[in-house]
Amino acid sequence: MIRFYNGLTLEPAGVTENEVWVDGSAISYVGPARADMPAFERQVDLKGDLLMPGFKNAHTHSAMTFLRSAADDLPLQDWLQKQVFPREKKLDAERVAAFTKVAFLEYLANGITACFDMYFYPDAFVQVAKDWGFRAIMCESLTSVTNDDPNRVYERYEKYNDMGPFVGYRLGFHAEYTNGIDAFKTVAEAAHRFKAPVWCHNSETKKETEECVAKYGKTPTALFDSLGMYDYGGGGYHCVYFTPEDMDIFAKRGCTAVINACSNGKLASGIFPLKLAVEKGVNLAVGTDGPASNNALDMFREMYLINITAKLREGDAAAGDPALILNAAVSGGARAMGLNDCDAVAAGKQADLVRIDMHRPNMRPVHNVVKNLVYSGDPSNVRMTMIAGVVRYEDGQFFVGEDPEDVYREAERLTKAIFEE
Amino acid sequence: MIRFYNGLTLEPAGVTENEVWVDGSAISYVGPARADMPAFERQVDLKGDLLMPGFKNAHTHSAMTFLRSAADDLPLQDWLQKQVFPREKKLDAERVAAFTKVAFLEYLANGITACFDMYFYPDAFVQVAKDWGFRAIMCESLTSVTNDDPNRVYERYEKYNDMGPFVGYRLGFHAEYTNGIDAFKTVAEAAHRFKAPVWCHNSETKKETEECVAKYGKTPTALFDSLGMYDYGGGGYHCVYFTPEDMDIFAKRGCTAVINACSNGKLASGIFPLKLAVEKGVNLAVGTDGPASNNALDMFREMYLINITAKLREGDAAAGDPALILNAAVSGGARAMGLNDCDAVAAGKQADLVRIDMHRPNMRPVHNVVKNLVYSGDPSNVRMTMIAGVVRYEDGQFFVGEDPEDVYREAERLTKAIFEE
Numbered sequence: 001m002i003r004f005y006n007g008l009t010l011e012p013a014g015v016t017e018n019e020v021w022v023d024g025s026a027i028s029y030v031g032p033a034r035a036d037m038p039a040f041e042r043q044v045d046l047k048g049d050l051l052m053p054g055f056k057n058a059h060t061h062s063a064m065t066f067l068r069s070a071a072d073d074l075p076l077q078d079w080l081q082k083q084v085f086p087r088e089k090k091l092d093a094e095r096v097a098a099f100t101k102v103a104f105l106e107y108l109a110n111g112i113t114a115c116f117d118m119y120f121y122p123d124a125f126v127q128v129a130k131d132w133g134f135r136a137i138m139c140e141s142l143t144s145v146t147n148d149d150p151n152r153v154y155e156r157y158e159k160y161n162d163m164g165p166f167v168g169y170r171l172g173f174h175a176e177y178t179n180g181i182d183a184f185k186t187v188a189e190a191a192h193r194f195k196a197p198v199w200c201h202n203s204e205t206k207k208e209t210e211e212c213v214a215k216y217g218k219t220p221t222a223l224f225d226s227l228g229m230y231d232y233g234g235g236g237y238h239c240v241y242f243t244p245e246d247m248d249i250f251a252k253r254g255c256t257a258v259i260n261a262c263s264n265g266k267l268a269s270g271i272f273p274l275k276l277a278v279e280k281g282v283n284l285a286v287g288t289d290g291p292a293s294n295n296a297l298d299m300f301r302e303m304y305l306i307n308i309t310a311k312l313r314e315g316d317a318a319a320g321d322p323a324l325i326l327n328a329a330v331s332g333g334a335r336a337m338g339l340n341d342c343d344a345v346a347a348g349k350q351a352d353l354v355r356i357d358m359h360r361p362n363m364r365p366v367h368n369v370v371k372n373l374v375y376s377g378d379p380s381n382v383r384m385t386m387i388a389g390v391v392r393y394e395d396g397q398f399f400v401g402e403d404p405e406d407v408y409r410e411a412e413r414l415t416k417a418i419f420e421e
Numbered sequence: 422m423i424r425f426y427n428g429l430t431l432e433p434a435g436v437t438e439n440e441v442w443v444d445g446s447a448i449s450y451v452g453p454a455r456a457d458m459p460a461f462e463r464q465v466d467l468k469g470d471l472l473m474p475g476f477k478n479a480h481t482h483s484a485m486t487f488l489r490s491a492a493d494d495l496p497l498q499d500w501l502q503k504q505v506f507p508r509e510k511k512l513d514a515e516r517v518a519a520f521t522k523v524a525f526l527e528y529l530a531n532g533i534t535a536c537f538d539m540y541f542y543p544d545a546f547v548q549v550a551k552d553w554g555f556r557a558i559m560c561e562s563l564t565s566v567t568n569d570d571p572n573r574v575y576e577r578y579e580k581y582n583d584m585g586p587f588v589g590y591r592l593g594f595h596a597e598y599t600n601g602i603d604a605f606k607t608v609a610e611a612a613h614r615f616k617a618p619v620w621c622h623n624s625e626t627k628k629e630t631e632e633c634v635a636k637y638g639k640t641p642t643a644l645f646d647s648l649g650m651y652d653y654g655g656g657g658y659h660c661v662y663f664t665p666e667d668m669d670i671f672a673k674r675g676c677t678a679v680i681n682a683c684s685n686g687k688l689a690s691g692i693f694p695l696k697l698a699v700e701k702g703v704n705l706a707v708g709t710d711g712p713a714s715n716n717a718l719d720m721f722r723e724m725y726l727i728n729i730t731a732k733l734r735e736g737d738a739a740a741g742d743p744a745l746i747l748n749a750a751v752s753g754g755a756r757a758m759g760l761n762d763c764d765a766v767a768a769g770k771q772a773d774l775v776r777i778d779m780h781r782p783n784m785r786p787v788h789n790v791v792k793n794l795v796y797s798g799d800p801s802n803v804r805m806t807m808i809a810g811v812v813r814y815e816d817g818q819f820f821v822g823e824d825p826e827d828v829y830r831e832a833e834r835l836t837k838a839i840f841e842e
Contacts, residue, residue, distance in 0.1 A: 066786065069797070070788040079738065296783050322494070365487065368491070378799050382801075412785070
C-alpha cells in the first residue's frame with residue numbers, strides 16, 4: 001500500500017486536506033489521518049502539494065506525433081490533402097506503435113492517465129497501452145476514404161473490449177463527410193445490438209455542417225439521431241457548429257460534447273459554443289485532438305483556451321467556468337470513455353492520480369486551487385502520474401519499461417523514413 | 422568562463438550547432454568548437470538541448486501576483502472597481518516588494534530574463550531587481566486617479582536611469598482614459614527634453630477607444646502623435662483597437678505594439694490585429710500583462726495564443742507567424758525596452774540565456790525547433806535561466822539569495838493581511 005499525506009486532495013466535493021491510501025490498483029481510503037494505519041510500502045509526504053484525478057484526454061490521434069511541427073499554418077484542405085493524407089499512407093503497425101509511444105510519454109508527463117483515441121493499426125496501438133499500463137479507449141475510425149468495411153465494427157467491438165482494464169473500444173466512425181448512409185446504418189444497428197454509445201467527429205467546421213444540411217436536409221447530429229445512433233448515448237468531437245437543436249438532442253440522449261479548443265483555433269475552425277452547451281445541460285469533456293493540429297498534448301492549455309475563447313466568443317469576461325471545465329477534463333472525460341471507476345479521488349475508485357506541485361511560483365499565492373490549475377497551471381506543475389496504482393512518471397523520470405531516449409530515437413528514425421521515402 | 426556545448430543555439434540567423442562561451446556578464450564567443458580553448462570554470466554539456474536568448478516580458482504589473490485567482494471571470498468594470506482598485510489602495514512598499522518577488526521567481530522558472538513593468542512603489546520594485554540581478558525596466562504609471570503630479574517624470578527619469586544595468590525607467594503614463602491633456606503635454610515635453618520614447622496602455626478596449634474619439638476627435642494614437650509624443654519613438658500596450666491609420670503612425674515613428682493575448686482574452690477585450698500590424702510593418706513585442714488578468718507569467722502561452730487568436734480572427738489557418746512571434750518575444754521585447762545588448766546569442770551581447778529541454782516528449786520529433794517552441798513548448802522545457810552571466814534558475818532550483826519558500830510565506834502573509842483588513 002501507498003500513503004499520500006500532508007497535502008491537498010481534489011475530491012468530488014472540493015479541495016480537502018484528506019490523505020489518500022492506495023492498495024493495489026485502487027484507492028482504499030480517503031480521509032483524515034488514522035491511528036489504525038496499515039503497513040505501507042511507500043509513504044509520500046506531499047508537503048502541501050495537490051493530489052487530483054488524472055486528466056482524461058477525450059479526443060486524440062496519438063500516433064500523429066510524427067507530424068508535429070511538420071505541417072502548420074496551412075489552410076485546412078492543403079494541410080489535410082497535401083501534408084497529412086499522403087504521409088499517413090506510409091504508416092504501418094511498427095510506425096504507429098513508435099509514434100504512439102511519444103504521445104504516451106507526453107500524456108504521462110502532463111498528468112493525463114487515459115486517452116480516447118481514433119487512428120489506424122489498432123493492434124499496434126493497444127499493444128503499447130497494455131505494455132505500458134496506459135488506459136487507451138479506441139473509437140472506431142471507419143471511413144470510406146480508405147474503403148473500410150463497416151461490418152468490421154462487430155468483430156472489433158468484441159475483440160477490443162475483451163482485453164483487460166487498459167483497453168477498450170467504442171462504436172463510431174470518422175465523420176459524416178467521410179462516410180455514406182450505409183455506414184451510418186450499420187453503426188446504428190451495432191449500437192442497438194450491443195446497446196452501446198456511438199462517437200464521431202461532428203460539426204467541426206462550418207463547411208462540413210452546411211454541406212450535410214444541403215445533402216440530407218439535417219445537421220449531422222439530427223441525421224445521426226434520426227437513425228437511432230444515440231439511443232444508447234455517445235457523443236461528438238469538436239461540436240463547434242452545433243445548433244440549439246443539436247444541443248437539445250445531445251442533452252436528451254445523455255451524449256457528451258468533447259471540446260477541442262486548441263485544434264479548433266489552430267485550424268481556424270471556430271470556437272465551441274460553451275455558453276449554449278451549458279444552458280442546454282450537455283455533458284462536456286476535453287480533448288487535445290492530435291499533435292499535428294494542436295501541437296501539444298496538454299490539458300492545462302486546453303482548459304485555459306476553452307475559458308479564454310468562451311470569453312472572446314461572448315464578448316464577456318464573465319463567460320467561461322473554470323470549475324466546470326476542470327470537471328469536464330477529469331470526470332467528464334472518464335464518463336465519456338466509459339471509465340466510470342477512474343473519475344475521482346474516492347475509496348473504491350481506480351488509483352489514477354496526479355500530484356500537482358504547489359511550490360512552483362505560478363501556483364502562489366493560493367486564493368483558489370481550481371482557478372490556479374485552470375488559469376495558471378502548466379505541465380511543469382505535474383510531479384507524478386500514477387495509473388492503476390503504479391507510478392508511471394515522477395520528477396521527470398518515466399517508468400514504462402523503456403528508456404525515453406530509445407523511444408525518441410526510434411520515432412525520429414521512422415519519421416525520417418516517411419519524409420524521405 | 423562558462424562553456425555551453427553539444428547542443429543547438431538559436432542565433433539571429435537561425436538554429437545552429439555552435440557552442441557558446443560566457444565571460445563575466447557577456448557572451449564572448451559563438452561558433453564551432455576550437456582547439457585554443459581557455460580554462461573554463463564550468464562546462465555545460467547541453468546534450469542536444471537548445472540555448473536561446475531569454476524571453477523579454479514587454480508589459481506586466483509584476484506585483485499583482487497577490488490578486489492571482491482572487492478575482493476572475495468578472496465583467497471588466499466590476500473587476501477593476503470592486504476587486505482591483507480597493508485592494509491596491511492597501512499596498513505599501515513592503516507589500517509591493519514581497520509580491521514582486523513571486524513574479525520574479527515565475528519569470529526565472531519560465532525563461533524570462535527581463536520585464537517592462539508598470540506599477541506603484543518604484544523604489545521597492547527596483548530594490549528587488551538590483552538584489553536579485555533581474556532586469557527590470559519601469560514604465561511611468563502616471564494617472565489622475567491617484568492625483569499623480571505629471572512633473573515627477575523629470576526627477577524619476579534621471580534617478581532610475583542611473584541605477585546600473587538591471588534597472589531602467591521609460592517615460593509614459595497609465596492610459597488616455599486615466600489622464601488629462603495637461604499630463605500628456607508634460608510627458609511630450611519630457612520626451613523632447615530627454616529625446617526619449619513614450620509608452621502607455623493604448624486602445625485596449627473598444628469603449629476606451631470610442632470615448633477618446635468622442636472626446637478629442639482622434640484615436641488615442643493620433644492624439645498622442647499630434648502632441649509630438651512619439652517623436653523619439655516608444656509604443657503601446659495591447660493596441661487591440663488600432664486602426665490602419667494608428668498602425669501607420671506606429672510604423673512611421675518606429676513605435677512598438679506590445680501584444681498581450683492572454684489578458685485580452687481573459688478580460689474579453691478582443692484580439693490584436695496581427696495581420697494588419699504585419700502588413701503595416703509595425704515593430705512587435707510580447708507581454709503577459711499582470712498576473713491578475715492572465716493569470717500566468719508564461720511567454721510560451723502568450724506566443725501560442727497570439728498565433729491561435731490570429732487564426733481565429735482572420736478565419737484562416739494560415740494566419741499567424743510563429744517565427745515572427747518568437748522574434749517579437751525575444752529581440753522585439755529587448756528593442757522595446759531599450760535592452761539592445763540583451764537581444765541575441767552573439768559575441769559581445771549580454772549573457773541573458775535560457776536552456777530549453779529538448780528531451781521532453783512535447784519537443785519530439787524535431788521537424789522545426791521554432792514551431793516546437795511556439796506550438797508545443799511550455800515552462801516545463803526551461804532547464805536554466807541565466808542573466809548577465811549568472812545562473813538564476815536551474816533544474817527547479819532558484820539562485821536569488823533567498824529561499825522561495827520564504828518568499829511564498831511572506832507573500833501569503835501580506836496577501837492575507839490585504840484581504841482581511
